[in-house]
Amino acid sequence: MLSSDISDLVRQLRQRGVRKAALQFPAGLKRQAAKYAGALQAEGFEVIVSGDPCYGACDLALETLEHADVLVHIGHAPVDRQEKVIFVPYPVDFDVAVLEKVLPLLKGKTTGLVTTVQHARLIPAMEAFLKGRGIDVRVAGGSGRTPLRGQVLGCSFSAARETGADEILFVGTGVFHPIGIALAAKARVVALDPLTGIAQEVSADSLLRKRFAVIEKARGAKTFGIIVSTKSGQQRLELAHRLAALSPDTLIVTMKEVSPDELLNLGFGCYVNTACPRLSYDDQVRFHVPVLSPQEFEILCGTRTWDDYAIDEIP
Amino acid sequence: MLSSDISDLVRQLRQRGVRKAALQFPAGLKRQAAKYAGALQAEGFEVIVSGDPCYGACDLALETLEHADVLVHIGHAPVDRQEKVIFVPYPVDFDVAVLEKVLPLLKGKTTGLVTTVQHARLIPAMEAFLKGRGIDVRVAGGSGRTPLRGQVLGCSFSAARETGADEILFVGTGVFHPIGIALAAKARVVALDPLTGIAQEVSADSLLRKRFAVIEKARGAKTFGIIVSTKSGQQRLELAHRLAALSPDTLIVTMKEVSPDELLNLGFGCYVNTACPRLSYDDQVRFHVPVLSPQEFEILCGTRTWDDYAIDEIP
Numbered sequence: 001m002l003s004s005d006i007s008d009l010v011r012q013l014r015q016r017g018v019r020k021a022a023l024q025f026p027a028g029l030k031r032q033a034a035k036y037a038g039a040l041q042a043e044g045f046e047v048i049v050s051g052d053p054c055y056g057a058c059d060l061a062l063e064t065l066e067h068a069d070v071l072v073h074i075g076h077a078p079v080d081r082q083e084k085v086i087f088v089p090y091p092v093d094f095d096v097a098v099l100e101k102v103l104p105l106l107k108g109k110t111t112g113l114v115t116t117v118q119h120a121r122l123i124p125a126m127e128a129f130l131k132g133r134g135i136d137v138r139v140a141g142g143s144g145r146t147p148l149r150g151q152v153l154g155c156s157f158s159a160a161r162e163t164g165a166d167e168i169l170f171v172g173t174g175v176f177h178p179i180g181i182a183l184a185a186k187a188r189v190v191a192l193d194p195l196t197g198i199a200q201e202v203s204a205d206s207l208l209r210k211r212f213a214v215i216e217k218a219r220g221a222k223t224f225g226i227i228v229s230t231k232s233g234q235q236r237l238e239l240a241h242r243l244a245a246l247s248p249d250t251l252i253v254t255m256k257e258v259s260p261d262e263l264l265n266l267g268f269g270c271y272v273n274t275a276c277p278r279l280s281y282d283d284q285v286r287f288h289v290p291v292l293s294p295q296e297f298e299i300l301c302g303t304r305t306w307d308d309y310a311i312d313e314i315p
Numbered sequence: 316m317l318s319s320d321i322s323d324l325v326r327q328l329r330q331r332g333v334r335k336a337a338l339q340f341p342a343g344l345k346r347q348a349a350k351y352a353g354a355l356q357a358e359g360f361e362v363i364v365s366g367d368p369c370y371g372a373c374d375l376a377l378e379t380l381e382h383a384d385v386l387v388h389i390g391h392a393p394v395d396r397q398e399k400v401i402f403v404p405y406p407v408d409f410d411v412a413v414l415e416k417v418l419p420l421l422k423g424k425t426t427g428l429v430t431t432v433q434h435a436r437l438i439p440a441m442e443a444f445l446k447g448r449g450i451d452v453r454v455a456g457g458s459g460r461t462p463l464r465g466q467v468l469g470c471s472f473s474a475a476r477e478t479g480a481d482e483i484l485f486v487g488t489g490v491f492h493p494i495g496i497a498l499a500a501k502a503r504v505v506a507l508d509p510l511t512g513i514a515q516e517v518s519a520d521s522l523l524r525k526r527f528a529v530i531e532k533a534r535g536a537k538t539f540g541i542i543v544s545t546k547s548g549q550q551r552l553e554l555a556h557r558l559a560a561l562s563p564d565t566l567i568v569t570m571k572e573v574s575p576d577e578l579l580n581l582g583f584g585c586y587v588n589t590a591c592p593r594l595s596y597d598d599q600v601r602f603h604v605p606v607l608s609p610q611e612f613e614i615l616c617g618t619r620t621w622d623d624y625a626i627d628e629i630p
Contacts, residue, residue, distance in 0.1 A: 030580040031582040254382070267346040
């Protein structure tokens with residue numbers, strides 16, 4: 001917690017006439033709840049903390065607003081308009097000179113630059129660094145679920161696609177975002193982990209092979225649960241109804257947390273996930289039956305060809 | 316699923332002019348969701364199913380009412396008034412002659428008879444059987460969270476206490492309810508599992524010893540998270556505020572599911588649980604730090620003596 005964050009937050013709370021504030025943190029920052037709350041209590045605010053799991057700004061603890069004037073959500077940028085929520089960034093900075101490590105891998109005519117929310121404020125510095133090394137770097141403006149310039153989410157890669165570049169540089173951790181970018185932008189993707197300095201070209205081939213196998217396994221299923229999230233920014237009921245209409249053996253199931261235990265309890269032979277897209281791709285090993293993306297279910301039902309495989313994004 | 320249940324439910328839905336129904340099942344009955352939904356769809360209703368964990372009528376999937384005209388909750392009796400919820404019982408019957416097994420253990424002048432919701436419709440038959448064997452049996456009327464005659468919940472033992480009997484016969488599975496009854500009614504308790512025929516006298520001593528140890532362990536904690544449930548029938552914010560005021564090192568934390576992972580993420584040295592009381596007593600082994608009941612936290616803070624130890628009930 002930076003003291004500047006707190007004083008800025010206190011100013012915002014006072015401007016809004018807030019007496020009671022609810023705080024929400026993603027898993028990695030939850031440990032700071034007591035310290036953060038203490039700082040606000042010292043300024044005269046009543047504070048409660050949401051203890052539920054939180055994976056993004058799609059997952060707002062709006063139920064706390066029954067007990068608080070405002071929800072302070074830490075660590076994410078908004079994915080939709082929310083009057084009673086204050087979004088407090090939690091930037092993780094690094095020395096942009098680490099981009100030196102990725103230069104040997106860049107081969108595109110143009111290079112689109114994207115990153116995740118915690119590094120988004122370094123976009124201008126990264127852009128300047130790359131330009132200084134002769135890279136024709138492109139950055140898309142913020143829009144929709146990704147309001148920050150150059151920002152991508154695990155469910156929205158438009159900031160990559162919209163650069164129109166033939167190569168995308170993703171700066172951030174993990175391979176899920178770069179794989180999604182490769183599928184969504186149909187571009188070559190290079191990923192740099194700015195904290196370890198490890199740079200690599202990332203391909204979607206391995207994911208595609210695995211997903212092909214999951215779809216084939218799903219052909220044996222007799223019943224399909226179409227999962228609809230009840231989280232604030234993940235509700236796609238219309239999509240779920242459209243998917244449910246593709247087969248007579250479907251039933252719409254609402255869930256907050258999509259957990260292996262509950263999928264087992266419900267006993268469907270296959271699930272189609274319209275909640276957080278990453279659940280299908282990242283968590284399949286945790287599930288005992290296939291959990292398909294909407295596009296994969298369309299392939300299974302024959303309304304989409306494998307050649308039209310697309311990564312699921314929330315519009 | 317009994318076909319009589321469905322035809323009665325269909326009648327209720329038609330009477331209310333329902334087009335879209337949401338269904339909710341406890342874990343053990345979730346597997347029936349597809350069959351149940353199919354039967355209602357065949358009658359022309361649109362159906363969605365709640366896939367979230369469900370442990371009781373305190374845990375209503377009211378968020379499904381955003382997408383449905385009514386919530387059909389299967390397997391529990393209501394704990395509070397809910398206009399848009401239809402409660403469908405799921406009785407589990409047995410031959411009341413199994414009560415023969417418990418007769419040698421009954422020694423009271425009067426015997427209070429209690430059971431759980433799934434056996435509640437057998438109360439008159441059990442009462443008649445016991446009377447026929449010369450037992451002076453007492454059954455309390457339904458009230459509050461336990462609307463059925465003779466019904467107890469893990470958070471409400473008033474149907475035992477109100478018999479005024481010096482001995483309580485609990486008919487049902489597990490030892491949690493009889494232990495709770497022993498503490499709440501301060502009576503001798505005999506438990507009969509009607510499915511296995513195993514009868515036993517149940518004492519609270521072992522639970523008390525364990526809870527004493529948990530309170531002692533909690534003395535080492537520097538921070539206390541006061542858990543408030545966001546479930547429909549478990550919200551005790553006022554109690555939480557009263558408990559929070561007992562120590563400066565407390566913070567109120569809202570949670571839907573009280574999970575070990577989230578308690579670990581939050582990092583408090585001890586939690587005080589105002590959600591489902593059973594969580595403290597039954598699930599302590601799953602938690603890495605002490606999770607106290609409200610009464611236990613009062614003992615820790617010195618506002619209650621150990622001699623006044625009481626089991627937590629939701630009024």
